Amino acid sequence: MEFASFIVFFIIACTLSAVLLGISSLLGQKRKIVREMDIYESGVNPVGSATRQYDIKFYLTAILFLLFDVEIVFLLPWALAYKESSNHDFMLAGFIFFMVIMLVGYIFVINSKALKWEK
Amino acid sequence: MAADIFLTILTVVFALMVVFSKKTVVSAFALLMTLLSLAMIFFQLGTVFLSAVQVLINAGAIAILFVFVMMLINLEQFPNNREKSKVKLVISTFTMLVVLGVFALVINNNIETLSVVNLTDNSMKALFDKLFNAYFLPFEMATVLLLAAIVACIVITTHEKHENEEELQILKTEEKL
Amino acid sequence: MLEAMIEILLKTVVILALPLGALPLIIHVERRGAAFMQRRLGPNRVGPFGILQPLADVAKFMFKEEVHPTHVRPFFYTAAPMIALVVAILPLACIPVAAPFEAFGRTIFPEVFRSDMGIFFAFAASALGSYGILLAGWASNNKYSMLGALRACAQMVSYELSLSTSVVAMIFLYGTNDIHVMIAAQTGYWFGFLPKWGVFLQPVAAMLFLVGIFAESNRLPFDLAEGESEIVAGYHLEYSSMKFALFFMAEYIHMIALSALFIIMFFGGYSLLPGMELIVERAPILLAVLQVTSLIIKIGCMIWFFVWVRWTLPRFRYDKLMDLGWERLLPLGIANLIVTVLIVYFRNQ
Numbered sequence: 001m002e003f004a005s006f007i008v009f010f011i012i013a014c015t016l017s018a019v020l021l022g023i024s025s026l027l028g029q030k031r032k033i034v035r036e037m038d039i040y041e042s043g044v045n046p047v048g049s050a051t052r053q054y055d056i057k058f059y060l061t062a063i064l065f066l067l068f069d070v071e072i073v074f075l076l077p078w079a080l081a082y083k084e085s086s087n088h089d090f091m092l093a094g095f096i097f098f099m100v101i102m103l104v105g106y107i108f109v110i111n112s113k114a115l116k117w118e119k
Numbered sequence: 120m121a122a123d124i125f126l127t128i129l130t131v132v133f134a135l136m137v138v139f140s141k142k143t144v145v146s147a148f149a150l151l152m153t154l155l156s157l158a159m160i161f162f163q164l165g166t167v168f169l170s171a172v173q174v175l176i177n178a179g180a181i182a183i184l185f186v187f188v189m190m191l192i193n194l195e196q197f198p199n200n201r202e203k204s205k206v207k208l209v210i211s212t213f214t215m216l217v218v219l220g221v222f223a224l225v226i227n228n229n230i231e232t233l234s235v236v237n238l239t240d241n242s243m244k245a246l247f248d249k250l251f252n253a254y255f256l257p258f259e260m261a262t263v264l265l266l267a268a269i270v271a272c273i274v275i276t277t278h279e280k281h282e283n284e285e286e287l288q289i290l291k292t293e294e295k296l
Numbered sequence: 297m298l299e300a301m302i303e304i305l306l307k308t309v310v311i312l313a314l315p316l317g318a319l320p321l322i323i324h325v326e327r328r329g330a331a332f333m334q335r336r337l338g339p340n341r342v343g344p345f346g347i348l349q350p351l352a353d354v355a356k357f358m359f360k361e362e363v364h365p366t367h368v369r370p371f372f373y374t375a376a377p378m379i380a381l382v383v384a385i386l387p388l389a390c391i392p393v394a395a396p397f398e399a400f401g402r403t404i405f406p407e408v409f410r411s412d413m414g415i416f417f418a419f420a421a422s423a424l425g426s427y428g429i430l431l432a433g434w435a436s437n438n439k440y441s442m443l444g445a446l447r448a449c450a451q452m453v454s455y456e457l458s459l460s461t462s463v464v465a466m467i468f469l470y471g472t473n474d475i476h477v478m479i480a481a482q483t484g485y486w487f488g489f490l491p492k493w494g495v496f497l498q499p500v501a502a503m504l505f506l507v508g509i510f511a512e513s514n515r516l517p518f519d520l521a522e523g524e525s526e527i528v529a530g531y532h533l534e535y536s537s538m539k540f541a542l543f544f545m546a547e548y549i550h551m552i553a554l555s556a557l558f559i560i561m562f563f564g565g566y567s568l569l570p571g572m573e574l575i576v577e578r579a580p581i582l583l584a585v586l587q588v589t590s591l592i593i594k595i596g597c598m599i600w601f602f603v604w605v606r607w608t609l610p611r612f613r614y615d616k617l618m619d620l621g622w623e624r625l626l627p628l629g630i631a632n633l634i635v636t637v638l639i640v641y642f643r644n645q
Contacts, residue, residue: 001300002408002411002509002573003409004304004518005304005307005389005408005409006306006389006408006409008305008308009308009311009312009384009389009408009409010382012312013312013381013382013385013386013581014378014382015418016312016316017377017378017381017542018375018378018394020378020381020538020541020542021374021539021542023358023538024357024358024359024360024362024537024538024539024541025362027358027359028358028359028362028537028538029359029360029430030361030362031361039367039437039438040365040368040438040533040534041438041439041440042645047407054442054443054446056448057450058447059451059504061450061453061454061618062449062453065453065454065456065457067491068626069453069456069457069460071373071462072457072460072461072464073378075464075588075633076464077467079464080382080467080471080472080473083471088641088644091331092641095637096300097535099349099630102588102630103630106627106630108628109622110622112451112571112622115618115619115622115623116615117614117615117618117619118477118618
């Protein structure tokens with residue numbers, strides 16, 4: 001039932017965006033001007049290709065996000081289980097240990113200056 | 120039931136696309152679609168939590184990493200390496216054997232025992248209970264593992280920079296000389 | 297079965313129609329608000345107070361030439377705006393617009409699908425928001441687009457961390473993940489006049505979440521994805537006509553969805569605004585209508601806040617933005633979480 005509702009919602013959302021695109025490609029003006037089809041670089045002739053190497057920092061940000069995100073997602077079930085647990089001291093101790101390890105990692109990241117963008 | 124079968128076929132088709140697509144970026148997006156249809160299967164089974172976590176971690180973070188790599192290292196500049204090599208042959212044979220072995224296990228054993236019974240969001244609560252009682256130590260160890268991963272990725276990415284700096288230093292001193 | 301199908305369809309249509317119908321109005325408010333803050337008039341020619349201007353814009357988007365440049369990757373180029381819009385719409389599926397009510401002999405949950413884990417679904421769906429942008433940037437095959445997409449993506453994931461810590465703190469505090477229970481916990485008053493909203497319990501978490509919304513929906517001062525002084529228009533540089541409009545709509549709908557989540561966690565969701573109880577006492581039948589009205593008013597205030605900030609603060613520099621995310625907001629979020637847990641622990645002792 002829930003899944004059926006979701007699927008209906010999803011399909012309607014997809015159809016909506018497809019219909020919007022379809023309308024404009026049906027109604028829109030069509031004139032093929034070669035200059036318009038070119039890469040836009042503020043009117044200057046484009047130099048080189050767009051697939052080149054970009055800064056490693058983007059990648060580093062993504063991978064660090066992944067690692068910290070996993071830690072935070074681990075905390076979600078913890079936050080839900082805390083209230084129903086009978087042994088709060090035990091849960092708190094686990095949380096503190098978890099956070100200390102996470103903070104060690106965080107401090108290491110900040111100290112290494114790996115995420116500093118300016119040189 | 121129809122939804123089950125459809126989602127399963129979708130997942131398998133996308134998974135095959137990951138392997139067989141010749142364009143790396145298409146592979147990466149096929150991987151994303153595989154993960155998303157897996158999340159749909161979880162949802163269809165009734166665990167919104169698992170499907171949300173699947174989307175958050177696997178689709179939202181890991182697949183982004185893959186796409187980033189594809190984009191950042193400009194794979195188009197490398198010629199497509201499709202030569203046959205012995206290493207490839209050995210690895211693919213081994214993988215096929217493992218997959219066939221798993222299939223054989225599934226078919227030989229009673230399939231009922233492998234299917235997850237009553238997987239709902241309510242049974243998630245039971246899962247949390249287990250996670251924070253019986254499996255508390257592995258849960259804590261997970262964070263240690265993540266710490267190791269953080270340290271490793273920082274060391275790997277910043278290591279080269281230091282070398283460059285040293286090289287620069289050497290160059291500068293040479294210039295002075 | 298037929299009844300169930302009709303219910304699903306009706307809910308879907310209503311929940312899609314509300315934000316999509318409000319879009320032209322929001323865009324008009326944004327323009328007139330900008331004009332108001334800059335002491336000019338803004339669009340005021342089409343219709344009374346220029347209210348029909350957004351509709352004229354829609355018509356223009358439809359009849360514009362769809363430039364399909366030769367250097368793009370065609371499939372992903374067309375798919376990216378659709379993905380952006382669909383992903384922006386998805387979180388709306390589990391945001392309730394009113395409390396469950398009895399009608400036609402059954403309990404109706406006023407959200408597209410009812411799940412007590414709905415809030416996780418909403419966050420997961422909004423975490424996918426970066427894909428539309430990333431795909432658009434890559435498919436456009438343009439340096440500016442690519443840079444805009446990479447920047448936007450790195451920025452969105454960085455701020456998602458601090459946003460997640462504040463969500464964990466709130467879920468821990470309420471001890472539940474059910475949106476309806478969360479809102480029920482925020483109904484009522486402290487000292488007889490102060491609404492029991494989450495923002496008074498967790499101001500730091502509210503602040504982190506608010507900043508997170510701005511960064512996730514790429515609004516000024518966090519609109520580094522567009523940064524026209526540096527990278528022209530960022531990820532949608534090569535897009536025109538309706539394809540551009542889809543990105544535009546996606547940004548606003550993402551904003552509405554995240555504001556709704558913010559309001560659920562910190563401003564009592566659909567719970568009645570102060571003063572509305574008097575009306576409900578006289579006419580209990582109006583409860584659901586008033587709840588929807590309260591939610592719409594709250595989201596309206598949020599939208600006005602977005603406009604206000606947009607025309608007040610200048611854009612960040614990229615390195616400062618990343619430093620703010622990683623070195624200020626993330627530790628603040630972690631500290632807030634630890635303090636919250638300790639306070640709850642020692643209060644229960």
